[in-house]
Amino acid sequence: MVVAIFFTSFLFGRYPVTPDKVMAILISKIISVPKSWTDTMETVVLQVRFPRIVAALMVGGALSVSGAAYQSVFKNPLVSPAILGVSAGAGFGAALGMILYLPWVAVQLLAFVFALLAVAISLFISKIIGGSSMIVLVLGGMVISAFFQALISIAKYIADPLDTLPAITFWLMGGLSKVSNNDVIFAILPITISIAVLYLLRWQVNVLTVGDEEAAALGVNINRIRLVVVLCATLMTAAAVSISGIIGWVGLLIPHMARMIIGPNFQLLLPVSLLMGSGYLLLVDNIGRSAGSVEIPLGILTSLIGAPFFIFLLSKAKKGWS
Amino acid sequence: MSLFVQTLSFNYTKRSNILNDVSLSVAKGDVLCLLGPNGTGKTTLLRCILGILKINQGEIHIGGRAIRxxxxxxxxxxxxxxxxxxxxVFPYQVxxxxxxxxxxxxxxxxxxxxRDEEIAREALTKTGILHLENCLFSEISGGERQLVLIARALAQQANLLILDEPTANLDFGNQARVLMIINDLARQGYSIFMTSHFPNQAFLVCNKVAIMNEGRILACGSPDEIITDSCLSDLYSSSIKVVSARILDKPHKEVKVCVPMLV
Structure with missing residues (x-):
């Protein structure tokens, strides 16, 4: 399914390229094929659409898996990856970079660094105040989020209303239109490593969801596992957000949909969330860039499509939710 | 000795001890019932034995080894x-x-x-609820949930079982069912350490009783010698009588029952 969406995605966009040409161009990268396409086609497919499609898969997958991980670790289905301040931190980092007229790479790097910084502060707050209490951690995350939101507002307030302010606003809406192959290379490592670590720990995460005391009695080193999971989920969210801007709803919605289909067992939940998240974001991105004459920002579309779709699912499959 | 607790003390803050100089032991096949009023430190003691709380003083040995x-x-x-x-929170299958x-x-x-799945099924069979294996834990009754949790403990294949008020919130039939399973498990060689608010249960399934109040063990021994009118009345600060009841259709069998005197 995801593979099918992956290949058909190359067909969407302003510049028409036929399916056989797309295949030929992609294959030519692996084995040599007689050239039957124009250079423009090759640029469109490899430099514009390829990174964008891969980025959509990566960002969607990363947000969904980290959402699933956060929800499991916090034992709360209402938690999204933004809970510890990742998004707000990244937003401020990006805004800061744009105000300072830094090059795009530096803007992304700042977003990434501030995303990690925000979560680090949240973790630090919970460490000095409440020991291992989850409530303190969540409250710390909310406070840090609010703090960075305020900083974003300041950044918007002092930004040049003609060019910087729209750029910041657009970034906060999220989108993949600026993604290049370099962005993909930048984000792929933290995302794949984090997913791999979570996949290895999938059973421990599962046991963690029954409650701290019971998990500890079942031999889980709860504090260490929880920290590792939060770090992985944060790292990949930060990487995703830094190339895509803030894309809401995916990290909350997809794990729910996955759970409705295959149940809460994290062993299955992780791969299914990954696939569904990748496919979903790619699909929505395709809609976004082909629906209107002007591209609709991805973050807006995920919410617009996600909300009613979620309600529909909720009414349809009520597997264990009472 | 399956469980051996010696001169254990625990406190959350430096000021006052929650547990004071607690000593007790559970041997193979023993069922020890810990009785005591609310807020006296029973659950804290369980958490210490499970290694969730770090004790300040004393020793806990399980299966001959210090848990630290x-x-x-x-x-x-x-x-x-x-x-x-x-x-x-999440709807897991049984x-x-x-x-x-x-x-x-x-x-x-x-x-x-x-193989692990097989062991889990065997555990469900032992508690008599294999037919529930595909049900959701959130949708079965409280009594069935307790049996699932007992099955999970059995799948752990540990010799010492710690049960925190195993019959709390269960109806009369389910209470009896859980007690019967506890009885069976003790006969199979498990060592059982449970807390309870029902002294009657001590007469029914336990061969040892420990009385706890304000973080101290006041008495420990067989139910018949420990559970007396004066002991229970002091412990729960209300007048309680231990009476001997004859079962109507089996005149030779007698059971001890504790009755609170309301006037």
Missing amino acids: SLSARELAREVAYVPQATST LDMVIMGRNPHLGLISTPSS
């Missing part, structure tokens, strides 16, 4: 915990819940095998 020398995983192979039946009992036998990055 064991990792969480090693400890969980020696002692299994049956919490009070509550619900989980079989999934029981397989979690296999966790201490798995490596950090491994997942349960079909």
Whole structure:
């Protein structure tokens, strides 16, 4: 399914390229094929659409898996990856970079660094105040989020209303239109490593969801596992957000949909969330860039499509939710 | 000796001890019932034995080894915990819940095998609820949940079982069912340490009773010698009589029952 969406995605966009040409161009990268396409086609497919499609898969997958991980670790289905301040931190980092007229790479790097910084502060707050209490951690995350939101507002307030302010606003809406192959290379490592670590720990995460005391009695080193999971989920969210801007709803919605289909067992939940998240974001991105004459920002579309779709699912499959 | 607690003290803050100089022991096949009023430190003691809380003074030995020398995983192979039946946030299937009992036998990055699944099914069979394996834990009754949690503890294959008020919130029939299972398990050689608010249960299934008040063990011994009018009346600060009841259609069989005197 995801593979099918992956290949058909190359067909969407302003510049028409036929399916056989797309295949030929992609294959030519692996084995040599007689050239039957124009250079423009090759640029469109490899430099514009390829990174964008891969980025959509990566960002969607990363947000969904980290959402699933956060929800499991916090034992709360209402938690999204933004809970510890990742998004707000990244937003401020990006805004800061744009105000300072830094090059795009530096803007992304700042977003990434501030995303990690925000979560680090949240973790630090919970460490000095409440020991291992989850409530303190969540409250710390909310406070840090609010703090960075305020900083974003300041950044918007002092930004040049003609060019910087729209750029910041657009970034906060999220989108993949600026993604290049370099962005993909930048984000792929933290995302794949984090997913791999979570996949290895999938059973421990599962046991963690029954409650701290019971998990500890079942031999889980709860504090260490929880920290590792939060770090992985944060790292990949930060990487995703830094190339895509803030894309809401995916990290909350997809794990729910996955759970409705295959149940809460994290062993299955992780791969299914990954696939569904990748496919979903790619699909929505395709809609976004082909629906209107002007591209609709991805973050807006995920919410617009996600909300009613979620309600529909909720009414349809009520597997264990009472 | 399965469980050996010696001169244990515990406090959350430096000011006052929650547990004071607690000593007790549970041998193989023993069923020890810990009685005491609310807020007296029973659950705290369980948490200390499970290694969740770090004790300030004293020693806890399980299966002959000091628990401070064991990792969480090693400890969980020696002692299994049956919490009070509550619900989980996420809707797990019963079989999934029981397989979690296999966790201490798995490596950090491994997942349960079909052998673990088989052991989980055997545990469900032992508690008589194999037919529920595909039901959701959140949708079965409180009594059934308690049986699932006992099955999970059995799947853990630890010799010492710790049960926190195993019959709390259960109806009369389910209380009896759980007590029967506890009886069976003790006969199979498990050592059982349970807390309870019902002194009657001590007469029914336990061969040892410990009386706890304000963080201290006041008495420990067989139910017949420990559970007396004066002991219970002092412990619960209300007038309680231990009476001998004859079962109507079996005149030779007598059971002891505790009755609160309301006037």
